[in-house]
Amino acid sequence: MATRRPVLSRERIIHTALAVIDRDGLDALSMRRLGAELGVDAMAVYYHLPDKAALFDGVVEAVYSEVDVDAAALPGPWPEMLAVYLRRLREVLRRHPHAVAVIATRPAYTASVLGPADRAVGRLREEGLTARSAMEITHACRAFTIGFVLAEVGAPLGGPTRAPREAISPADYPHLVEAMAEGYRPDEQYEAGLRAMLDGFARQQAAAGHVP
Amino acid sequence: MATRRPVLSRERIIHTALAVIDRDGLDALSMRRLGAELGVDAMAVYYHLPDKAALFDGVVEAVYSEVDVDAAALPGPWPEMLAVYLRRLREVLRRHPHAVAVIATRPAYTASVLGPADRAVGRLREEGLTARSAMEITHACRAFTIGFVLAEVGAPLGGPTRAPREAISPADYPHLVEAMAEGYRPDEQYEAGLRAMLDGFARQQAAAGHVP
DNA sequence: ACCTGAACACCGTTCAAGT
DNA sequence: ACCTGAACACCGTTCAAGT
Numbered sequence: 482m483a484t485r486r487p488v489l490s491r492e493r494i495i496h497t498a499l500a501v502i503d504r505d506g507l508d509a510l511s512m513r514r515l516g517a518e519l520g521v522d523a524m525a526v527y528y529h530l531p532d533k534a535a536l537f538d539g540v541v542e543a544v545y546s547e548v549d550v551d552a553a554a555l556p557g558p559w560p561e562m563l564a565v566y567l568r569r570l571r572e573v574l575r576r577h578p579h580a581v582a583v584i585a586t587r588p589a590y591t592a593s594v595l596g597p598a599d600r601a602v603g604r605l606r607e608e609g610l611t612a613r614s615a616m617e618i619t620h621a622c623r624a625f626t627i628g629f630v631l632a633e634v635g636a637p638l639g640g641p642t643r644a645p646r647e648a649i650s651p652a653d654y655p656h657l658v659e660a661m662a663e664g665y666r667p668d669e670q671y672e673a674g675l676r677a678m679l680d681g682f683a684r685q686q687a688a689a690g691h692v693p
Numbered sequence: 694m695a696t697r698r699p700v701l702s703r704e705r706i707i708h709t710a711l712a713v714i715d716r717d718g719l720d721a722l723s724m725r726r727l728g729a730e731l732g733v734d735a736m737a738v739y740y741h742l743p744d745k746a747a748l749f750d751g752v753v754e755a756v757y758s759e760v761d762v763d764a765a766a767l768p769g770p771w772p773e774m775l776a777v778y779l780r781r782l783r784e785v786l787r788r789h790p791h792a793v794a795v796i797a798t799r800p801a802y803t804a805s806v807l808g809p810a811d812r813a814v815g816r817l818r819e820e821g822l823t824a825r826s827a828m829e830i831t832h833a834c835r836a837f838t839i840g841f842v843l844a845e846v847g848a849p850l851g852g853p854t855r856a857p858r859e860a861i862s863p864a865d866y867p868h869l870v871e872a873m874a875e876g877y878r879p880d881e882q883y884e885a886g887l888r889a890m891l892d893g894f895a896r897q898q899a900a901a902g903h904v905p
Numbered sequence: 906a907c908c909t910g911a912a913c914a915c916c917g918t919t920c921a922a923g924t
Numbered sequence: 925a926c927c928t929g930a931a932c933a934c935c936g937t938t939c940a941a942g943t
Binding site for chain 3: 724736
Binding site for chain 2: 507531532533534538581582583585586587590591595596600603606611613615621623624625626629631635636638640641642643644646647649653655656657660661663674676677678679680681685
């Protein structure tokens with residue numbers, strides 16, 4: 482008789498976990514639910530991953546790997562290179578609204594994340610930035626992007642508010658009402674914020690004499 | 694005999710919940726634990742709050758109320774006014790590392806949050822900005838601040854990684870190592886990012902002719 | 906090597922009951 | 925009005941056992 486091959490793998494477990502999160506939210510991901518989705522006893526997962534925290538780490542890495550942009554290979558001056566990378570990051574994060582908060586808080590110190598990050602910093606250095614500036618700028622722009630997507634699509638941690646709150650009357654907030662009258666345009670808003678930050682950093686660099 | 698006064702109140706429940714989160718983390722906050730901390734049966738809380746989501750909403754509002762800066766009353770040109778407000782926001786968020794992710798994802802549509810926000814937008818309008826620009830700029834800077842604090846002190850959602858991961862060797866990431874050689878200086882980094890974004894927005898406004 | 910299933914100490918929420 | 929306590933359908937994790 483043929484030797485049986487394993488039905489589970491770290492990869493399949495993690496992708497199924499992300500699928501459950503995307504479909505039903507963070508709270509819906511339990512080890513038992515995950516087992517059911519995989520067609521195995523819930524505890525089978527523990528043979529492949531030590532605990533739920535490790536599962537989350539895998540999910541974070543899986544999402545980052547979707548970004549799949551070799552920033553270091555992009556053409557153009559560094560602000561444009563970073564803009565391409567960051568727009569792509571936003572795009573990927575938007576696809577996983579229920580996972581963004583996890584990604585925002587769990588450190589991703591794995592080769593697949595650090596490698597591209599290191600090469601990106603190297604790329605900025607070739608344009609005259611110090612390693613420190615390169616990382617600061619990247620870090621700040623990533624923080625803006627993650628914070629923006631969190632406000633944009635991030636699922637409320639702890640589940641949606643069900644009970645009606647104290648009613649708010651729009652008449653009390655005339656300026657907010659006017660600002661929102663034209664509707665919410667997240668793409669333009671993100672773009673404006675990204676440009677502001679990159680322009681600001683570019684000018685800081687120029688003022689410091691780091692870019693000729 | 695004296696009429697008994699209630700031992701619980703919405704206020705006290707919410708502040709105790711925040712205290713538990715601050716002390717032992719988000720996962721430590723259960724309704725039973727909260728009841729124990731309050732010295733009552735766990736289910737007593739349900740008389741004052743409909744469910745755990747409402748409890749989180751209360752926590753978010755409590756943290757925002759700590760900011761307690763009337764942005765509209767601050768002197769100086771708008772970029773400096775916003776900087777004061779945002780530094781204060783970062784300061785408050787840093788005091789509640791385990792709550793930041795909740796604050797970042799739960800909408801806070803309450804009078805105590807919307808009121809100051811509306812007055813702040815009104816203040817920017819007096820300096821020539823449109824309501825729309827004023828809100829965009831505020832929104833972007835807040836996203837940066839929250840994203841930054843999340844990376845800075847945000848507790849990993851799902852608990853800390855316990856099992857050792859695949860070892861990473863610093864030699865593979867020379868640029869990152871160099872960038873971190875001087876240590877991590879979050880205050881300077883935040884300040885640089887904030888200045889970059891505000892300068893960038895100020896220049897966008899000037900270019901659009903909105904500020905004389 | 907890989908998966909199962911019972912067991913333990915927990916969860917959030919509902920609901921009838923107490924005072 | 926305000927709080928209690930049993931009950932229900934869940935959790936994450938450990939561990940011995942199966943194949």
